[in-house]
Amino acid sequence: MSAHTARLYHRLQLAAHRAQTAADRAVMEAAGITTAQAAVLAVTAAGEPMTQRAAALQLGLNESALSQMTARLIKLGLIARTRDKDDARAWQLQVTAEGRAALKRIHAPFAEINAVLDKAVGIGGIEDLAAQLTRIAASFGEA
Numbered sequence: 001m002s003a004h005t006a007r008l009y010h011r012l013q014l015a016a017h018r019a020q021t022a023a024d025r026a027v028m029e030a031a032g033i034t035t036a037q038a039a040v041l042a043v044t045a046a047g048e049p050m051t052q053r054a055a056a057l058q059l060g061l062n063e064s065a066l067s068q069m070t071a072r073l074i075k076l077g078l079i080a081r082t083r084d085k086d087d088a089r090a091w092q093l094q095v096t097a098e099g100r101a102a103l104k105r106i107h108a109p110f111a112e113i114n115a116v117l118d119k120a121v122g123i124g125g126i127e128d129l130a131a132q133l134t135r136i137a138a139s140f141g142e143a
Helices: 008-031 035-045 052-059 063-075 097-121 123-139
Strands: 079-083 091-095
Touching: 008 035, 008 097, 035 052, 035 063, 035 079, 035 091, 035 097, 052 063, 052 091, 063 079, 091 097, 097 123
Parallel strands: none
Antiparallel strands: 079 091
């Protein structure tokens, strides 16, 4: 069966949409943020303060999209933004105590989403699926 016959693109799109919708709903209920905003929090919380540009690169986002998410997270009190001491044009992001609390609240919803994926794919198939999705993404290069 070819990819065309199987409507592979449609199936990928449908699976991604349903997983995203379920995850966004669960994370919004737990912490009042989207999964994309949760990713910004997680990347920022992973180490020392980082620039918005570094966070955007790590997440594969353009800087304007990250800037909008950052503004919302700042408004919610989950991230603080200060000027970079080495580059006055750059912003440093740092997760606040409220942001760390939000990350703790979304741990369980993400665990539940991952459990659904484990059940659907089979625990042994997760690594294979992840590798295949990585190859598919790489085949199309950067967006």
